[in-house]
Amino acid sequence: MIQTDILIIGAGPTGLFAVFEAGLLKLRCHLIDALVQPGGQCTEIYPKKPIYDIPGFPEILAGDLVDNLMEQCKQFEPGFTLGERAETIEKQADGSFVVTTNKGTVHRAKVIAIAGGLGSFEPRKPLIDRIGFFESKGVSYAIKDPEFYRNKNVVIAGGGDSALDWSIFLATIASKVTLIHRRNEFRGALDSVEKVQRLKKDGLINLITPAEVVELEGSDRLEAVLVKQEANEPLRLIADAFIPLFGLTPKLGPIADWGLEIEKNAIKVNNTLDYQTNIPGVFAIGDVNTYPGKMKLILCGFHEATLMCQSAYKIIHPNKKSIFKYTTVSGVDGFDGTRKEAPKSVVKSID
Amino acid sequence: MLDVTIHITDRDGATHEVQAPTDMAMNLMEVVKGFELAPEGTIGICGGMAMCASCQCYVESDHQLPEQTEDELAMLADALFVKSNSRLGCQIVISKELEGLAVTLAPEE
Numbered sequence: 109m110i111q112t113d114i115l116i117i118g119a120g121p122t123g124l125f126a127v128f129e130a131g132l133l134k135l136r137c138h139l140i141d142a143l144v145q146p147g148g149q150c151t152e153i154y155p156k157k158p159i160y161d162i163p164g165f166p167e168i169l170a171g172d173l174v175d176n177l178m179e180q181c182k183q184f185e186p187g188f189t190l191g192e193r194a195e196t197i198e199k200q201a202d203g204s205f206v207v208t209t210n211k212g213t214v215h216r217a218k219v220i221a222i223a224g225g226l227g228s229f230e231p232r233k234p235l236i237d238r239i240g241f242f243e244s245k246g247v248s249y250a251i252k253d254p255e256f257y258r259n260k261n262v263v264i265a266g267g268g269d270s271a272l273d274w275s276i277f278l279a280t281i282a283s284k285v286t287l288i289h290r291r292n293e294f295r296g297a298l299d300s301v302e303k304v305q306r307l308k309k310d311g312l313i314n315l316i317t318p319a320e321v322v323e324l325e326g327s328d329r330l331e332a333v334l335v336k337q338e339a340n341e342p343l344r345l346i347a348d349a350f351i352p353l354f355g356l357t358p359k360l361g362p363i364a365d366w367g368l369e370i371e372k373n374a375i376k377v378n379n380t381l382d383y384q385t386n387i388p389g390v391f392a393i394g395d396v397n398t399y400p401g402k403m404k405l406i407l408c409g410f411h412e413a414t415l416m417c418q419s420a421y422k423i424i425h426p427n428k429k430s431i432f433k434y435t436t437v438s439g440v441d442g443f444d445g446t447r448k449e450a451p452k453s454v455v456k457s458i459d
Numbered sequence: 460m461l462d463v464t465i466h467i468t469d470r471d472g473a474t475h476e477v478q479a480p481t482d483m484a485m486n487l488m489e490v491v492k493g494f495e496l497a498p499e500g501t502i503g504i505c506g507g508m509a510m511c512a513s514c515q516c517y518v519e520s521d522h523q524l525p526e527q528t529e530d531e532l533a534m535l536a537d538a539l540f541v542k543s544n545s546r547l548g549c550q551i552v553i554s555k556e557l558e559g560l561a562v563t564l565a566p567e568e
Contacts (some may be wrong), residue, residue: 111473149505153505153510154508154510157508168544212498219466226504232538232539234539234568235539236541266537267533267536267537268533286528290536290541291532291533291538292534293532293533294532295529354537354538355537357511357568358504358511372498372499372500373498373499373500373501374500398499404506
């Protein structure tokens with residue numbers, strides 16, 4: 109079991125900055141995120157896009173902002189449970205909470221800060237008849253173990269980096285890889301597009317565009333897919349596996365069932381004092397919350413994280429008073445033993 | 460200030476006639492949001508970067524619309540419920556050429 113002071117759900121900019129603010133109060137944090145890397149939307153959706161409204165940064169790429177936030181909070185040694193989705197929450201007799209992920213990782217903390225943004229990113233599932241039936245019977249939305257596809261007939265659909273990269277990777281493992289995309293153009297790293305081009309020439313990837321998988325066949329498990337082509341007759345392809353890779357779409361997910369007040373697909377917080385939810389000890393900060401006047405901006409998330417930490421301190425140390433300090437005056441003492449401080453001014457007399 | 464009239468059919472099938480300003484660099488997604496024709500959190504999720512398809516709509520009238528960018532085309536290739544007249548509302552800036560535009564919001568993914 110992972111124990112911490114503040115358990116933060118969501119490792120986007122708001123969650124990462126909460127680690128820093130909590131650290132100043134000597135509170136430890138652990139973060140859970142469904143994505144495999146920290147940064148939330150900033151790294152998953154638009155790492156190379158500039159942001160112009162981060163105070164003090166006239167222009168910063170979303171990916172660089174996340175790198176900076178990681179650097180800023182690293183001395184407070186945050187823990188991470190990545191690639192797992194927070195699934196359940198249980199209140200304990202001592203007032204603390206136990207949060208368990210979809211993979212069974214158990215976390216315990218006195219304070220929960222939900223910094224979940226738009227929710228957890230889930231694969232976009234195409235609208236094909238009986239696709240649900242074939243899930244884990246040949247259809248999957250992500251590749252966990254490439255070896256699983258050895259000597260199999262694999263059909264991949266999609267036109268982004270993951271469709272390209274997996275087609276390339278599986279070309280040498282599977283007995284046959286077919287890549288199907290609705291357009292002739294692919295959106296991916298130039299290098300990947302060129303590799304697929306080469307593999308197609310060498311007969312290692314069967315490329316069908318513009319086309320779409322419209323039907324799945326099989327009695328107990330997937331046996332074939334039906335491909336609709338714009339120019340040609342529909343095509344029936346023998347398939348042991350069909351992997352649609354159509355990107356991710358955010359869903360509030362299991363958090364919606366935690367007994368929190370939900371309004372406008374966001375978690376309602378009682379006030380702008382500390383962003384506590386209807387469950388005392390559970391806070392919602394950043395894009396995931398709503399209150400009168402709410403603005404979904406990263407800079408607002410930073411502010412909310414800061415105020416949340418003040419109330420978290422009072423819950424975790426009910427008998428202590430937190431003293432507000434400026435980092436310029438008192439420096440930053442990391443849990444890793446490092447210290448940052450303003451250089452002392454030199455006093456020297458001039459003869 | 461110059462407004463244009465736009466006919467927007469929401470996800471429940473009701474058609475709304477709205478006056479959209481042409482002088483605020485607003486896009487169609489923002490108009491739908493502004494008039495609350497789709498619940499908050501179900502439209503414009505990515506903020507207008509053509510990175511989600513929550514503002515997808517079907518263009519029902521014969522207007523000359525801004526050309527589709529590579530980002531929009533790629534997003535629509537991944538999205539659900541796509542038809543030949545699908546567009547992303549966030550990529551359609553309101554201009555006086557859009558007087559009388561009629562669109563239907565695509566279902567929520």
